[in-house]
Each structure stands twice: as C-alpha cells, then as structure tokens.
Amino acid sequence: MQVRYKVWLEEGEHVFGDGLFSLLREIDRLGSINRAAQSLHMSYRQAWGRVKKAEERLGIDLLVTRTGGEDGGGAELTKEGRELMEKYNLFRREVDKAIKACYQAYFG
Amino acid sequence: MQVRYKVWLEEGEHVFGDGLFSLLREIDRLGSINRAAQSLHMSYRQAWGRVKKAEERLGIDLLVTRTGGEDGGGAELTKEGRELMEKYNLFRREVDKAIKACYQAYFG
DNA sequence: CGCCATTATGCTTATAAAAACTTAACGCCT
DNA sequence: AGGCGTTAAGTTTTTATAAGCATAATGGCG
Numbered sequence: 214m215q216v217r218y219k220v221w222l223e224e225g226e227h228v229f230g231d232g233l234f235s236l237l238r239e240i241d242r243l244g245s246i247n248r249a250a251q252s253l254h255m256s257y258r259q260a261w262g263r264v265k266k267a268e269e270r271l272g273i274d275l276l277v278t279r280t281g282g283e284d285g286g287g288a289e290l291t292k293e294g295r296e297l298m299e300k301y302n303l304f305r306r307e308v309d310k311a312i313k314a315c316y317q318a319y320f321g
Numbered sequence: 322m323q324v325r326y327k328v329w330l331e332e333g334e335h336v337f338g339d340g341l342f343s344l345l346r347e348i349d350r351l352g353s354i355n356r357a358a359q360s361l362h363m364s365y366r367q368a369w370g371r372v373k374k375a376e377e378r379l380g381i382d383l384l385v386t387r388t389g390g391e392d393g394g395g396a397e398l399t400k401e402g403r404e405l406m407e408k409y410n411l412f413r414r415e416v417d418k419a420i421k422a423c424y425q426a427y428f429g
Numbered sequence: 430c431g432c433c434a435t436t437a438t439g440c441t442t443a444t445a446a447a448a449a450c451t452t453a454a455c456g457c458c459t
Numbered sequence: 460a461g462g463c464g465t466t467a468a469g470t471t472t473t474t475a476t477a478a479g480c481a482t483a484a485t486g487g488c489g
Contacts, residue, residue: 214330214331214332214336215330215331215332216328216329216330216331217328217329217330217331218326218327218328218329218416219326219327220324220325220326220420221324221325221326222322222323222324222325222428223322223323223324223325224322224323228322245464245465245466246465246466247464247465247466248465255447255448256447256448256449256450257465257466257467258448258449258450258467258468259447259448259449261466261467261468262468265467265468278465278466278467279455279456279465279466280454280455280456280464280465280466280467281454281455281456281457281464281465281466282455282456282457282464282465283456283457283458283463283464284457284463284464284465285455285456285457285463285464285465285466286455286456286464286465286466287464287465287466288465288466300427300428301427303427304423304424304426304427304428307423307426307427308326308419308420308423311416311419311420311422311423312328312416312419312420314419315412315415315416315419316412318412318415319408319409319411319412319415320330320408320412353434353435353436354435354436355434355435355436356435363477363478364477364478364479364480365435365436365437366437366438366478366479366480367477367478367479369436369437369438370438373437373438386435386436386437387435387436387485387486388434388435388436388437388484388485388486389434389435389436389484389485389486389487390434390435390485390486390487391433391434391486391487391488392433392434392435392487393433393434393435393436393485393486393487394434394435394436394485394486395434395435395436396435396436
C-alpha cells in the first residue's frame with residue numbers, strides 16, 4: 214500500500230499545480246512554449262491554453278512572448294512568474310515531506 | 322488564493338479515499354448501503370460498486386451484508402473495515418493540518 | 430402467494446476532460 | 460515574395476469517468 218495525492222492552488226478555480234510548474238520550468242529551460250510542450254509530450258495548444266488560463270485567473274503575466282524574428286519567436290518567464298514558481302517549489306517539497314511522514318506514522 | 326488537495330491510498334490502483342470513507346461512515350450510521358447512498362445523493366449502484374472494488378483490491382471484506390428479511394436486508398462494517406476507517410481518519414486529520422500549515426508558511 | 434426493502438450486477442447513456450485539427454499572424458532571412 | 464518556427468486561438472474529436480436504467484435474487488410477513 215502507498216499514499217498518493219494531488220495538491221494545487223485555487224483562486225475560485227484551479228490556478229497553479231504540478232503540471233503548470235513543470236511546464237513553466239521547461240519553458241524557462243528551452244525558451245519557447247512549443248519546445249517545452251514537445252519535451253513534455255503535450256500539444257502546443259494545451260500548453261499555451263494552460264498558461265493563458267492561469268494568467269487570467271491570477272491576474273498576472275507569467276510569460277513574456279515574442280512572435281517572428283530569426284528564431285521564430287519564443288517565451289520566457291516574467292519576474293512574477295519566476296517568484297511564484299520558487300515559492301510553489303518550496304511549498305511543494307514541504308507538503309511532500311509532511312504527507313509521507315503522516316503515511317509512515319499510520320500505515321508504514 | 323487558497324490551497325486544495327486530494328489524498329488517497331493505492332494498492333496498485335485507487336483503494337481508499339475520502340469518498341469511500343464518508344460512504345462507510347454513513348453505512349455504519351444507517352445500517353444499509355441503500356440508505357447511505359441516498360443520504361449522500363449518489364446511486365445505490367455507485368455506492369455498492371465502490372465498496373466492492375475496494376474490497377477486491379484490498380483483499381479484505383469491509384462489509385457484512387444480508388439480503389431479505391423483515392427489513393429487506395442491510396449492511397454493516399466488519400472489524401477490519403472499522404479499523405481501516407479509524408486509522409484513515411487519524412491520518413487524514415494530520416495531513417490536513419500539515420498542508421494548511423505549509424500553505425500558511427508560503428502564501429498566507 | 431404476493432409484497433417490500435434490500436443486496437447484487439450487467440448494460441447503457443450522459444457529461445466532462447483531454448487531445449487533436451485547423452487557420453491566422455508575426456517578423457527575420459534568403 | 461515565400462519559407463521557417465513560433466505565438467495565438469477557435470473548433471472538433473476522442474477518451475475517461477460518472478451517472479442512470481434494468482433486472483434478478485433474498486427472506487420475512489400478512
């Protein structure tokens with residue numbers, strides 16, 4: 214037996230979770246939504262849509278994007294986006310540790 | 322902004338979570354799957370199926386059931402079922418406290 | 430026997446979530 | 460002007476999950 218869980222942030226509706234975190238991390242690493250989507254085996258459409266929805270609901274921009282140009286365009290994190298990711302990452306690690314400890318205490 | 326989560330136990334596949342916990346609690350209180358299902362606004366079919374699947378995957382009986390008789394039949398928890406519920410309940414309270422504390426620490 | 434409330438189970442249908450398809454626009458470069 | 464790789468966004472199709480429908484069986488009771 215093992216414990217599993219999902220955790221996310223809401224602003225009325227779903228706003229930020231592990232999926233978006235991974236996606237933003239790949240965008241940061243690769244410099245484009247398109248390449249990040251490929252790397253995570255999802256469609257560009259889905260990746261773009263998730264970022265857009267989160268930005269709407271949070272009321273802040275997560276990405277700065279460019280279209281056209283020599284490399285076709287690209288995307289990178291805004292300062293606010295990076296800050297949110299850093300906070301979420303720390304939060305996430307603590308949650309994981311806490312839940313695993315609870316599980317050990319009762320079922321381990 | 323607020324934090325939300327789901328947590329559950331797996332044995333390869335989903336085995337026990339909040340939904341089943343509430344269902345078993347109502348069965349214990351009302352003495353029948355049927356009345357418990359009505360009380361939780363779900364169909365008997367769904368309630369019965371969830372219990373059955375969990376029993377299969379856990380490899381233990383959660384309920385003792387009777388069909389027929391003066392009250393038509395009924396169901397009650399087995400000793401193993403009651404023990405699992407008690408452990409899960411304690412586990413669940415600690416998880417809730419821990420996650421809320423993590424959230425406060427980073428986003429509160 | 431026929432009635433009643435229940436367990437037990439297969440089968441079908443609706444609903445929501447994810448994935449996929451399509452088209453437009455941007456701006457550099459040859 | 461046309462190609463390339465990207466962002467941008469509407470629309471459709473598929474898939475997974477939940478809900479709902481139908482029917483059999485049980486056993487005490489009037």
